[in-house]
Amino acid sequence: MGLIGIYSFIFLALNKNIIHLDLLFIEIDFELGNIVLISFCFGIVITSILELLYLSSRRKNKSE
Numbered sequence: 001m002g003l004i005g006i007y008s009f010i011f012l013a014l015n016k017n018i019i020h021l022d023l024l025f026i027e028i029d030f031e032l033g034n035i036v037l038i039s040f041c042f043g044i045v046i047t048s049i050l051e052l053l054y055l056s057s058r059r060k061n062k063s064e
Contacts, residue, residue, distance in 0.1 A: 008037055 017032040 013033070019030045019032055019035060021028045021030060
C-alpha cells in the first residue's frame with residue numbers, strides 16, 4: 001500500500017494539466033493526475049471484485 005501511496009503522490013504532483021469535460025449541461029475541469037489516479041483505483045476495485053467472484057465460484061465447484 002505504501003508504494004501505491006508514493007505513486008499517487010507522484011501522479012498528483014507532476015500532472016498539472018487541466019482537462020475540460022463538457023457533459024450536456026455541466027462543464028467539469030479535472031487535473032490529468034486525478035483522472036489517472038481515479039482510473040487506476042477503479043481498476044483495482046473491479047479486478048478485486050471479479051477475482052473474488054471467480055474464486056468463490058471455483059470453491060463451490062470443488063465442494064460439489
